[in-house]
Amino acid sequence: MSSSIDSLVSKEYQYGFVTDVEADTIPPGLNEDVIRLISQKKHEPEFMLNWRLKAFRRWQTMQEPHWPNVHYESIDYQKASYYSAPRSVKPKQSLDEVDPELLRTYEKLGIPLQEQKLLAGVAVDAIFDSVSVGTTMRAQLAEHGIIFCSLGEAVQNHPDLVEKYLGSVVPYSDNFFAALNSAVFSDGSFVYVPKGVRCPIELSTYFRINAADTGQFERTLIVADEGSYVSYLEGCTAPKRSTNQLHAAVVELVALKGATIKYSTVQNWYAGDAEGRGGIYNFVTKRGKAFEAAKISWTQVETGSAITWKYPSVILQGDNSVGEFYSVAVVNNRQQADTGTKMLHLGKNTRSNIVSKGISAGHGNNSYRGRVYVGPKATGARNYTQCDSMLVGNKCGAHTFPYIEVKNNTAQVEHEASTSKIGEDQIFYLKQRGLSAEQAVSMIVSGFCKEVFKELPMEFALEAQQLLGITLEGSVG
């Protein structure tokens, strides 16, 4: 009788198209000359080149990590190309001059870049193959002294800020993929919010991978000066390709005294086909440093990528600082995810809150990995972790790896975990009220993820909910 559910075909990945643009691509391979070439193409000052070279030398001494609970063939780093830019993108051009083909791409993705079509209240930086193709609403932001541009432009126009904060949270020596990113990153977004300014609109970066066989290495740096507030969103899609592509991004957040940064991600990179061919390897380092009474909040909805390896973290450096992590990670078909967070309590009375919702369907494998560290000086530190897993079908897996290390006996650390199966009785109940199997699953899963969705800005929450429905379509039976 459940044949109707069985016969539901998985919905095609709707962002899997390729845009035909002329690209300026450096031939495959990685050595110091390639890094000099990248730096030169970007007209970078001396300090940037030196930093890249130091990172590269360090990377050469490092080993690719294999501790995550994910499995894949070794990556040949000499086969990838480390720079690809649409040829039509010239520095400092206005949006009116952007290649119409690129504008159409974003239009197709539902991200209009022309000013007259903008979503009210959202400024967008569009990154196409690691190069920024345009940033909207800059003038309005500039009135408040807010800088929102590509990192490449920031290096040119605000080198002092970049030199001061780049690598201050994720040093180039941090890990294998962060070192690689530091050496070869091509572009990304940069945000600076001055003292006491509350950013009046949402800032958003939309990442699009287009080129084949090109590694993607964006780098995002957000600095919120004392007492300021900013909410930042990122979205990601990529064409369908039968080979795997590496995406090794770095995001650094700096929240100075009393500042708040809210960082939301809806990640929908191409996940590969039902048999696990193709898809993005999403190996990303995201970390924030919260100074006194500052707050950093990560919210992520991870539905895409063949493999996700990602732990958005907060260093609770200052006294009374707050770190939050709200995550929904969905795996279907052959997807693998090893994701979670690190909360490092260094200051006094620091607080952190972790809510992780993992959903596994098909042959997907989902791991939550979290580390809560309370240092010797972190008197009165508190952490609460809630980790829930939901299984759809019986060929998938859910795993939880919590690491807790407490060096101050005044700390309070709580961890709660649960695993549940989506019930046939729930699906039947909703179908009896007229809903289709897809709607039923989508509704049950949305309910399961509610605590995370309510942290997302409104438009994103709707998108995330729909995305979950699409990702899980055809997974019940």
Added chain:
Amino acid sequence: MEVQDRHSANTNVMLEIHGLHAKVGDKEILKGIDLTVNAGEVHAVMGPNGSGKSTLAQVLAGNPAYEVTAGSVTYEGRDLLEMQPEERAQAGIFLAFQYPVEIPGVSNAYFFRAAYNEIRKARGEEEVDPLEFAGIMEQKLEVVEMDPAMLSRSVNAGFSGGEKKRNEILQMAVLEPKLAILDETDSGLDIDALRIVADGVNKLKRPDRATIVVTHYQRLLNYIVPDVVHVLANGRIVKSGGKELALELEEKGYDWITGGAPAGATA
């Protein structure tokens, strides 16, 4: 016989069941059910625990846990057994569950509107927006005397037994089904809740709608007066009659019909 007369005289047949057999796992539960329900009628299906009453309700709603092995069911001229559960719902069949299911994190308001809109779509009507729907809900809440605050609570999660049953009747009031099947809606209800539930059902009564009330006890039938009463035992309808049959059953017990043979070990 009066049932036969009713059948042949009325051409407005809504549901026709012939020789229905069904099993769950390896266990055959329905062993040849014949039943005809006309528009405008209220049928009571009574019987001891394990006689197959709830199975009949679940099979009519299309629960995939039950397998139909023989027989036919025609609903408004369509082969019901060929229809998916959601198609049956969209065609006007509503099952008030004996054990309503909890959907944590999904608000009643959201769930109600999604269901309402699916059923409107199936009827070729426009979907309603949240504001318009709030107005509709306000009236319906009065029918079952429920606190509007329940709309913001998760579907059935943390509801008391009585609240869950009232929530089922509220859904019925909102979705306005043609054929409502109440599966032991009276079990676990106190007398006030019973009256509210019965009032809800009676207010929905119309010549173009029908109701099947599945119940173990005669009590509910003091409030919802049936046109026909059927007694189910060991997977078959062993006796049908008018509303007085229910009273007779109450007085004499099921042994009177089943001849003292245990009809089933478990519910």
